[in-house]
Amino acid sequence: MALGASPAVLDRLWSVVMSRRNADPSVSHSARLLSRGTAKIAQKFGEEAVECLIEATRGEREALIAESADVLYHLLVMWVDAGVRSEEVWAELQRREGISGIAEKASRVRQLPMSFGLRTTKIP
Template sequence: MSKAMGETLGRLEAVIHDRLAAGEAEASYVASLAAKGRGKIAQKLGEEAVEAVIAAVSEDDPALIGEASDLVFHLSILLAERGLTWDAIAAELDRRHGTSGHTEKAARA
């Protein structure tokens, strides 16, 4: 990941954390989504994932970039709502680095 991407995710994570902490659903999309509960956040994440898949299959790169951004945004909300961070995701990816995907998947089974 580029340094810029890491900084972008860090800023996004901080903004989401602040908006969740403020809990002002009428003023913040993040807070309003969180107020609807984890299930609604997860549902929105799933919708964004499907939209990203559709954009990828249709070979529409600008749409895929937009949908991937929406996907990362909503995943960030879900992670924050669960008290998890992008650092935890990075640590898990680092742990898996150098391990065959087949081997890693078999170890989880």
């Protein structure tokens, strides 16, 4: 970890994105994303996630680090748009700590909107 780097940077970045909700979209990238709506924010998050996956499969460590930062930033924008506070996510992670991933996943019932006619996120 770089000197002075800490996971607390995520909370600080969340606060910055939160503060940009009503900023001028012509001078703030966060404000611009937030002004474009949930669908566009989700699309950008998905694009960044795919770029991250590509770099991971290519074995490009530095590019993976850069793309991971993009994914985290766009995730924070999505949280702000949805009214999710970072502490809520940290609390959920803490709740899951020490629980088997298999057991935790089995305890959740996931259901996509019925308009899709699916009950899973898995592609058949």
